[in-house]
Amino acid sequence: MSGQPDDTHLLLELLARIVARNPDSILKSLVQYYSVLSHIDCASKVSDAALAATSRAVLVPLGAAPADEQYLLHAYEAFALSFLTTPDLHLVERHTQVFAQSLDSDLLASSITKAYKEGHIDGVNREGQLWLLAHFVGLSQRADAGSQGLKRLDALHLQLSSLSTEISVRMSVKPADSRPSNADLSGSEDHLLQSLPSYVAHQLASLVDKDGISVLLAELTTNFGVKTTNGDIESASLLSGYVLTLLRCFPNHGDEIRMRLFLGDVPSRAGSLPTIKFLWQAMSQTSVYVQVLHNSASAVELLKTYLSLSAPASSAQEEEWRLVLLFLELYIFILRLSDDEDFFSSIFPALLKSNDQPSRLRSCGLLLQDVTKLTIVLKHLAFALHHNASDIQQGSINHDRSSFGQLEHYFGAQHLKASREAKVANERVNAALTRLDLGSLRGIVTTALRLLYERDSRRPFLPKDHWLMTSKFDMEGFVSAVVAEQERRQNEEGSDSDDSDGDVDEDTNIGGVNSFIRTLAGHRVSRHAQIEKLRAQQRKAQRDRMLAVIGPKLEVLRHMHFVIPFDTRVQIFRQFVHLDKHKRREGMDADQWRMAMLHDPLRSPGRGPAGRHHGKIRRGQVFQDAFEQFFELGEGLKEPIQIQFVDQFDTVEAGIDGGGVTKEFLTSVTTEAFSEMDGISLFTANSQGLLYPNPIAMDELREALSKAGIPGNSADWQEQVQDLLRQFEFLGRIVGKCMYEGILIDIAFAGFFLLKWISGQTGENSYRGNVNDLRDLDEELYQGMLRLKNYSGNVADLSLDFTITDQVSLPDEPVRTATRNLIPNGENVAVTNDNRLLYISYVARHRLVAQPAQQTAAFLRGLRSIIAPSWLSMFNQNELQRLVGGDSSEIDLEDLRRNTVYSGLYEIGDDGSEHPTIQLFWRVMVGFSDGERRDVLKYVTSTPRAPLLGFSQLSPHFSIRDGGEDQARLPSTSTCVNLLKLPRYKDQETLRKKLLYAVSSGAGFDLS
Structure with missing residues (x-):
């Protein structure tokens, strides 16, 4: 023709x-x-x-x-x-x-909706469905404005939901050099690697540009807001479902979508409302929210219904859940953008001056009573999702089947039979409901809950015991019940993968740090690798479901530890360590294990575990010697180690305990490693003296190697880079070893760094960073970001773009910098009034996450090889610091006295009376200030803080031994065994002066 x-x-x-x-x-x-x-x-x-x-x-x-x-x-x-x-x-x-x-765009939309819901679309291959969607988008955007409405949105929602996987993956793929425009790719094994045709990609991208979101907000304006009809919830639900689907289809545009919604307004009787306030008002009136708020037991049944395949497609609860989920999506985004001043100005409006015009962020915040109710609802939902997961999963969507079906579909398996095909239409309609699976729902609820908890733990604003849920458990037997669950898990798994030292993935996809964005399509990896990746994801999902069944209390402790009192969690932590030691050493204590290894006839001298766990350490080079001798142990550092300190002539120091876990060694390693070192420092401190990994350590090393003329792709270059990362990893193991042995170290870490310890369950690190954490890193930069956020003029006049300047030069040398993109093509994206909040967020994430990514990953890999991530996740950042360094509350002198051991002439006799010098010692201690008592405690034990559960937990116990009769002699210590050698002073004043002098002058083991 x-x-x-x-x-x-x-x-x-x-x-x-x-x-x-x-x-x-x-x-x-x-x-x-x-x-x-x-x-x-x-x-x-x-x-x-x-x-x-x-x-x-x-x-x-x-x-x-x-x-x-x-x-x-x-x-x-x-x-x-x-x-x-x-x-x-x-x-x-x-x-x-x-x-x-x-x-007639309404008729076209209705016909497409009918085709999807009745299964007529099944006769069209997936590529054809993409073209239908693209053509529909193009036509509906140019139709008469008066004909636009919810029918168009319904049709878009159905199509996007059905094609969400293809869209999310293929939008990330660069166009192939050549591809027949009418090729049928639905059966191709390389289907996921095909880029979208340019017309299709352009039309889909228009859905999430500024105009596309403006049309969406216009739908909000047209269809509800000022109305009060019964159709409001249905309309709001459809729009919520559509936005959730957009977020699923365009993950790389997620922040842009959320930002445009955040900046949008919806009309109401009281005037225009920010979108988040409108969603809050709609969501807080839903039966789902009200039921959970007033009856925590209702959460399980509501979740069962939501996740059930048998739930009707148009149920009222389904519509309400969409509102709940979109509100949480947007509220999480706002919480991450808000600094503390924004947040607290919202919950306490009285803090604002009467003539202040609230910023956009502050106008989007919730009042205290609303935040309080929201945390209650989130707490009950999250508890049900973690503790009652096995009950909820019964009758829920079979994700094993559906995910495997996706794998077969996308990678060309040819054995999808009629029994499967008969369910396609039903599954597609269910997909269009925008229902999340159990894991995704648990993720969004828990994320919102934890963000609010972290805010409260940093600056408390909720009642003291608001987060506790002890009424849900038998607390008398809780510790033993959790330990029993842990044993069952270990038996079930054989080897607990949670303790593995897998790579830490510093994923910063949400935040636009392009160099760390990793997508399946972007890598163009082999088909086999893709299949294995999906299968691994399936196995992980199956394992998570299995673990939820056999360890519901453990799941609660992992994901919402704050519902259990802190002291109880500390007991559980110590029990977990004890259980691990018992399992690894087959029930033997440290000395028995060492002797067993020494006398094992099957091991050559020096080659067995006991030999590899022995080290000769030089003063002044403690960290380097420890690194060289013990790095290869890996998680074997958990076992008892034997240390000999030697002087510069290789002579063993007198009086150093050569057996057992040497506290002196561990505290010396940490003291040296966390101090300023020659060359590249591993850690650096903020203005408050709080430590975090040196963010420019890798850049400094690369600069030094370049100056030395070492080629960047050479084996020598790679080896030195890896050696530095191994030092970070080893330091992580040393800190983990101290926690494992209950040895307190006088080190304080920055809060944002401690948050990274608890942000991963296995090998990942889900920490994202925000502007509040930036304050712990760099107060000056934080204040600069606040000034930019509150700038009243035109931000574009400041000539900023989405780049950042990093220092790459060595210390004490002329400053050299490198400019890096915060987002792809960032040098060409100007910072404006509309996008400045994203810019601030990306700056924070670069400084907190991307820049120190390799150093942090290595440290966490080492830490988690000793302390399981699930154990760390039982604490918040402040509690972790107490676990590492002890309790910062006032020293309980009576508790210390009750748990002090006396030896030599000071040993208490049959009459139960203390030696006169001991009585003088305690009178002096009573007269000391808390600071002076801490100085004495640090002098003897190397840390100024008490163990979390009191001095009964100090190992070895605080002890005092006779130090002779010489009244001129100073007290001395053996910190490795927490021993104070106290001369037999005759009067209280002499004892007080000598003790204070010894403490202030640092008199140590051999000083008399």
């Missing part, structure tokens, strides 16, 4: 006239009719006359007035499924505006 354009033109004109006169004549042939027209339209050579005639032929059935009322719906469905599914349509793609004006 393309070779005879005149004949084609005449035939099409004739066809159009016949159909116009008698529309019913093609009722049974509409599919074939539009299929033929689509082939003519997309022909490579077609005359203008033929194209015009084709247009008339296409439109005639759609504008007819037939006797059958259902005719038009059938005609539009055939037009959609047989015409718009064809690639490269000239009429639709090149003459969109004219063509769209002749269509």
Whole structure:
């Protein structure tokens, strides 16, 4: 036909006239009719006359007035499924505006919705469905404004939900060099590696640009807000479902979508409301929210219903859940953007001056009573999702089956049989409901809850015991019950993968640090690797479900530890360590284990565990010697180690305890490693003296190697980089070893760094960083970001872009810097009033996450090889600091006295009376200030803080031994065994002066 354009033109004109006169004549042939027209339209050579005639032929059935009322719906469905599914349509793609004006966009939307819900779309391959979606987007955006409405949104929602996986992955793939535009890729094993056709990609991208989101907010304005009809919830729910689907389809545009919603307003009787306030008002009136708020037991049944396959597609609860989930999505985004001043100005409006105009962030905050209620609802939902996961999973969507089905579909497995195909339509409708699976729902609820908890733990604003849920458990037997669950888990798993030292993934995808964005499509990895990745994800999901069944209390402790009192969690932690030691050493204590290893006839001298656990350490090079001798142990550092300190002549120091876990060694390693070192420092301190990994350590090393002329791709370069990372890893193990042995170290870490310890469950690190944490890193930068956030002028005038400048030079050398993008193409993206909050967020994440990523990953890998991530996750950042360094509360002198051991002449005799010098010592201690008592405690034990559960937990116990009769002699100590050697002073004043002098001058083991 393309070779005879005149004949084609005449035939099409004739066809159009016949159909116009008698529309019913093609009722049974509409599919074939539009299929033929689509082939003519997309022909490579077609005359203008033929194209015009084709247009008339296409439109005639759609504008007819037939006797059958259902005719038009059938005609539009055939037009959609047989015409718009064809690639490269000239009429639709090149003459969109004219063509769209002749269509009834509501009828087109209704026909597509009908095709999806009734399964008619199953006859169209996935590529055709993508073209249908793209053509529908193009046509509906150019239709009359008055015809736009919820029908269009419903059709978009259904299509996007069904195609979300293809869209999210293929939008990330760069266009291939060449690909037939009409190729059927649905059966190809490389389907996921195909980029979207440029027209399809352009139309889909228009859904999330500024205009696309503006249209969405216009729907909010048009359909509800000022109304109070019963249809409000349904309309809001549809819009919520649509936005959630956009976030699923366009993960790389997630922050942009959320930002545009955050900046949007919705009209109400009280005036325009920020979108988040509108969603809060709608969500807080839903039965889901109200039921959970007033009856925590209702959470389980509500969640069962939501996750159930049998739940009706249009249930009221389904509509309400969409509102709840969109509110949480946007509220999480706002919490991450808000600094503490924004947050507290919202919950305590009285803090604002009467003449202050609240910023956008502050106008989006919730009042204290609202935040309090929200935390209660989130707490009950999260508890049910973690503690009652096995009950909720019964009858829920079978994600093993569906995920494996996806794997087969995308990677070309050919054994999808009829039993599966019969469920396709039902599963597609369920997908369109935007239901999350159990893991995703648990993730969003727990994230929102933890963000609010972290805010409260940093600056308390909720009642003291607000977070506790002890009434849910039998607390008398709670510790033993948790330990029993842990044993069952270990037995079930064989080897607990939670204790593995897998790579730490510093994923900063949410935040735009391009160098750390890793997507399946972006890597273009092999098909086999992709399949293995999906299978690994399935195995992990299966394992998580299994663990939830056998350890519900453990799941609560992992994900919402704050519902259990701190002291109880400390007891559990120590019990976990004890259980691990018992398992690793087969029930033997440290000395028995060492002797067993020494006398093992199957091991060569010096080659067995006891030999590898022995080290000779030089003073002044403690960290380096320890690193060289013990790094290869890996998690074997958990076992007892034997240390000998030697002087510069290799002579063993007198009086150093050579057996057992040497506290002196561990505290010396940490003291040296966390201090300023020659060359590149591993850690650095903020203005409050709080430590965190040196963020420029890797840049400093690369600069030094470049100056030395070492090529960047050489083996020497790589070895030195890896050696530095191994030092970070080893230091992580040493800190873990101290925690494992209950040895307190006088080190204080920055809060944002401690948050990273608890942000991963296995090998990952889910910490994202925010502007509040920036304050712990760099107060000056934090204040600068606040000034930018509150700048009243035009931010564009400041000439900022989405880049950041990092120092890369060595200490004491002229400063050299490198400019790095915060987002792809960041040097060409200006910072404006609208996007400055994202810029501030990306700056914070770069400084807190991306820049120190390798150093942090290595440290955490070492720490987690000794202390399981699930153990660390039982504490918040402040509690972790107490676990590392002890209790900072006032020294309990009576507790210390009760748990002090006396030896030599000071040993208490049968009469139960203390030696006179001991009595003098305690009188002096009573007279000391708390600071002086801490100095004495540090002098003897190397840390100024008490163990978390009191001095009964100090190992070895605080002890005092006779130090001779010489009244001029100073007290001395052996910190490795917490021993104070106290001369037999005759009067209280002499004892007080000598003790204070020894403490202040640092008199140690051999000083007399």
